[in-house]
Structures are given as C-alpha cells and as structure tokens.
Amino acid sequence: MPDAHNVTEPAAPLGDGGLVRLRMAIAYDGTAFSGWAVQPEQRTVAGVLSEALVRVLRLGPDSADLGLTVAGRTDAGVHATGQVAHIDVDGAALMATRSSHAGSDPDPVPALLRRLGGVLPPDIRVRTIERAAAGFDARFSALARTYVYRLADHPSLINPLRRVDTVAWPRELDDGAMAAAAPGLLGERDFAAYCKRREGATTVRGLQALDVRRAGDGVLEVHVRADAFCHSMVRSLVGALAAVGEGRKPVEWPASLLALGERANGVAVAPAHGLTLIQVSYPPDDQLAARDAQTRRRRA
C-alpha cells in the first residue's frame, strides 16, 4: 500500500478503486445564480460548481457522476456563507490528480482547494474540502440549517458595500415588536401557512430559533434555525414579522397563522437577496449514520 499516508482517518483507503466521499464548505453570492439546483440553460450554483469539480478532478464531461448533494437548496438570489455539500469520487481517479513533482503531498485532497479557487468564478468559493467521516451525508446527516435575513430599515443604515445581501426596507421596523412575535412560532409545527405547497410533501418543521436583533451596524437581522425548511419559509416568516414591525399586524398574528393549515394569503415573501444560509449543523461523527437513517425514515 504505497499510499497509506492518510493518517487523518480515511473512510476507505485511497487508490483501491472504491468511492471516496468529499465534504465541502461553500460560500456564494447568489445574485447572478438561478439558485442551487441545476436547470437547463440557467447559471446555477450546482452547475458552476460541478463544472469546476470535473475540471480539477480531471473527470469526463458527465458531471452527474459526482452525485453532488447539498444541505440547503437555496432559491434564486439567495446567498450562502456556510453551505455544505458532498460528492463521491473514484479513489483511483482522485489519486491521479496528485502533482507528480517531488515533495508533493501524498494526500491529493488539500491541493484541490487552491485548484478550485483558480477555476471557480469570484462569486463562488469552496472554503474547505476534506474526506468525509464515515456515515456523513450533507443532506440527511444535517441536524439544522441556520439562515440570516438582513434589513436596513432607515436610509442611515444603508451600506452600499452590503447592498448585495441586505434589503433596503422602505419603512422603519419596530424590532421589539418583531422579537415579541417570534417565540409563538417556535417548536415542531405545521408551517403550511408559510410554505409554497408541494403535493404530498409534509409542511411540518421544527423551528429551533427565531431571533430578531440589531447588528453592530444597526441593520435589523433575523436569525432562523430549523431542522429543515419548506420552500420560501424563511422569507415568508420574515415577511410576517415585518408586517408586525411596521405596525400593520398585531404581535400575535404570525403565530396565529399556523392554525390555518394552508398557505396564508396575507403573508408577503421578503426579497431573496436579503437571505443568506450561514450554517449547517451536524452531530458528532459517531452519530452521523444514525441521523441519516432517522431523517430518511421521516421523509419517507
């Protein structure tokens, strides 16, 4: 075994022809992407990332082989600083990417990071790439996703350097009222009122945190954490809270909508560009596989 230099816990030895799972942390400015998921004729995060991976891994043009799997399928215009994804790569192909010059790292994975930086456009970066621990699945092992939504609700708060990820809200918002409306939404609930309906899919989600606060620059930030989100859920929650913040709706209103059991007409969906996926949480390595199995059972 000439390649047994992998002291850092390989899930399977490299170079034996088996598949190696690589875990990536990814950040992107969603402005010029039609969301995460590959769509024909559209520039998508998954599409651009797959192309770059195929290049640095020197694979054939069929990127579907990679099995690129993501923790949070963000919509068009939504950003990420803490997105997580995985791919499965043939171990022998991975070993073949190693630089041949003397003194190069026997592990081919670290070199991929800078190579990806050289190939990716500036609006997307792979921030870390490493061999995944056994049982890791970017989507099904995740415990929670955390998003932040940024609102500049006064001209004095608008910073042109942050205009890509901050919404200029035309009216001042009462952050105290919004914060008071938040606790009533927490817990394992049916969020049908806040979801775009998909036939046959459950709209029950576990909302773990919903915090409204002013950042250091005075911008109003809504931090939201849940086990998972249905489509447009964070932006709908922000829209409902903003209605309270403007004084158009009472503090009790956002929670009262949960009883509807269907999409609420009065809830505006806040603009996409204020939203950023900032973190995906996973259990300790020895619980990854169990979490994966549990999530799959629930979704089935």
Add this chain to the structure above:
Amino acid sequence: MPDAHNVTEPAAPLGDGGLVRLRMAIAYDGTAFSGWAVQPEQRTVAGVLSEALVRVLRLGPDSADLGLTVAGRTDAGVHATGQVAHIDVDGAALMATRSSHAGSDPDPVPALLRRLGGVLPPDIRVRTIERAAAGFDARFSALARTYVYRLADHPSLINPLRRVDTVAWPRELDDGAMAAAAPGLLGERDFAAYCKRREGATTVRGLQALDVRRAGDGVLEVHVRADAFCHSMVRSLVGALAAVGEGRKPVEWPASLLALGERANGVAVAPAHGLTLIQVSYPPDDQLAARDAQTRRRRA
C-alpha cells in the same frame, strides 16, 4: 419670521438669504468610482454626489457653487462607510425645496435624505444630512480619520459577499508578527517612506492607532487612525506589515523605514479595494472653530 421653527440650533436662520452649511455622512462602494475628487471624463464620488445634490436642491447646473468639501479624499477603488462632507447652500433656495402640501415639515433638511436616496445610484448613499454646527468644516475641523484594511489570507476565509472590500491574499499572514511591528510606527513621525511625494508638502503625520486583528469571520483587519494621511499611506503601511506577516521582513523593518526620510522602494502598496474609510472624528461643537484654525495654521 414665518420659518422660525428651527428649534435645533440653526447656525443661521433659514430663509434670510445667508449661506447654510449642511453636514453629510456618506457611504460608497468605490469599485466603479475613479476616487473622490472630480476629474474630467471620470465617474467620481464628488461628481456623482454633486449632481444629485444639485437636483434635489433644485439649483442651476453649476455644481461648483456647492463648495463640496470632504474629510478624506479617497483614491480610485477605495470605499467609505463613514465619509463626512459639507456643502454651503443659500438659505432661501433651501427653503424653496420644501414640499408645499399641508403638514409637511417646516424644516426642509430632513426631506433631502430620502430624496437623495431616490436620485443617487446604488453604490453611493447619503446616510445622514443635517445643518452643521457653527464652526464645522468637514476637512479642517476633523481630529482624525480611521480606515480599515481587510485581508483574507486563506481560501477558507474568502467570502464572495465581501469580495468588493476584502483582498484575497495569496499567502498566509502571521498576525502576531504584524501586530508586534505596529507599535514602532505610532506617534508624530515623518512618514516620507510611506508617502507618494508631493513637492512642498509635509509628510509628517500623527499616527494614533495601528491595530492588527482577526475579525469574527477570521479575516485579518488592519485598523489605522491618524490626524491625516498622505497619499497611499495606509496602503503602504499595510504592504509593509504584510511583508512582516509573510516572514519576508523582520518585525523591526516597518518602523526602521521611517528613518529614510524618503519613499522606501521595498514597500508594496496594497490593492485599493481592501481599504475602507470607516470614521472621521470631530471635537465637541464648541471646539470646532478652534480645531479648524489650528489645522489651517499647520498646513500653511
């Protein structure tokens, strides 16, 4: 005096034909500007701002009348979140900008803020505008200017959402070594080594703070405060500190250059887009005029 509603300390009553000085806080993304100062055929911050002010103040096309005066004349590509400027406007012309409908504010100044927001392009915002206190001069009353320079010195630190104001540095930097090099540069010194020479101009400046630290996102930030800066000084200081951070120069090297008394050849000027003017400091209102006089004496 029908317009004597100005309870908030007017330097001179409005509407009597005298000049009224307006103080503005300004933020801009410097990417698409050829710096602050008006230049023919160039898109500059002062040029774009003057045009917008002329429009909302309903003045003639000759914007030179405004006497737009700024605290820090930033170079091409440099940003600002805390820039300060003033203009002098004819009081009667200012009163004439008031909306005529019933219930409108008797003070014409607050309405200018949202009107400017409607006229300015998205890469520049006026964040506040108010009547200046007596003796205020955006340039000569200032006590200090504070800049921050942001360096992402590892692929894991690069955030595409901050790529406009953060330099991706190709090598890792030892922030401890950089911080150790900083104190030797503090104080009232001849910064000729760090300045682009201008005939007849002094290069003596008072460097009040030079702090090297990691921000919450891991990005290396250099915070620099001085009474004033000569041309390219902050970016040259960052270039010298980065040479220490890379281990190419000893910790003592940046301070040792001060003895040269002329531009140091070995100092690289760090890229413009990592630099942002974040604050301009002024004395209490009753000392504004004295500070103005003191600064003018020193420059003469």
